[in-house]
Amino acid sequence: MTRRTGRPAGAWVATTVLSLALAGCRGNQVIFNPQGPAARDIAQLGWFLFAVCGVVYAMVLVALAWALLRRRREDDQGAGATRAITRTVALATAVTAALLVVLAATSVTAGRGLTSPSGPGAITVDVIGHQWWWDFQYRDVTPSDVVSSPNELHIPVGVPVVLRAQSRDVIHSFWVPNLHGKRDLIPGVVTSLWIQADRPGVYRGQCAEFCGYQHAHMAMQVVAEPMDAFLAWIQRQRQPAGDPPDQEALRGREVFLQSPCVSCHTVRGTIAGSRVGPDLTHVGSRLTLAAGTLPNTRGHLAGWVADSQSVKPGNRMPPNVLTAGDLQAVLGYLRSLR
Ligand SMILES: [Cu+2]
DSSP states (O other): OHHHHHHHHHHHHHHHHHHHHHHTTSSSSOTTSOOSHHHHHHHHHHHHHHHHHHHHHHHHHHHHHHHHHSOOOGGGGSHHHHHHHHHHHHHHHHHHHHHHHHHHHHHHHHHHHHHSOOOTTOEEEEEEEETTEEEEEEOOSSGGGOEEOTTEEEEETTSOEEEEEEESSSOEEEOOTTTOOOEEEOTTOOEEEEEOOSSOEEEEEEOOSOOSTTGGGOEEEEEEEOHHHHHHHHHHHHSOOOOOSSHHHHHHHHHHHHSGGGGTOBOBTBSOBOOSSOOOTTGGGOSEETTTTEEOOHHHHHHHHHHHHHHSTTOSSOOOOOOHHHHHHHHHHHHHOO
């Protein structure tokens, strides 16, 4: 029985491992699929190190096999043999030293390229880490035009974007593998990095430094789009919330503005102006809720507002106080904020 299934099982394992490995090379949160200059430099460095180390490893194994299989000879203890051994060891040491110098030089050069200032025309976005969500703020000369886009970073394709990263509480780490390596967000310090996307797409990133209970639910989406789409997006985001489109949303706004929601959330154009939680002015336009935890549908929004603590235990939003009717109205209002 075992013998008969042995081969197909082996083939099955091999196919599965291979297809998993290949699947891991695509995807929107994968270092093997670089979509910008910084990620490409990092991937190239990684492959180079892998290749050099692979060749060295293979050579060591060959030498070991040769040493094990070779027969002992008469003159192994002779002066000639000793000289040959000394020569070989000296040569191997020299090659190792040279390789280490080359590896150090390549990694320093790659590091320099990653930190060198980006060219003119770069746009700047402030990245602010919170337990457990991201705020992306687009500066503007007019303070009221500063746009906040929680958990969703929009960038124009082909343009360097400088990120100035800070934390409001503990250390977080910004990591979007398709676009760049990790950069820590440290309380009291502004760190920076720049990213650039070659192609339109949605890339996923995640906090890469353990930051407490819901660290694993601290993700973000990077939406890279052509410049005109990006400009249209930011133009829409600059607008304050419009008037509710229907009766339900109208009542929802009333409930929202009279409930504890306003002590933590901003909806520009209303009296809600607190920044403890994510800005909700355009919450209906986002892809996900609660830092990539839920898709942004009415059902998931309902689940979140009704009982966010069971969705993301320990998160900084207190338990719901709304009645069922009020909750429905607030959902209608939040969905209308696009
Ligand atoms: Cu974090």
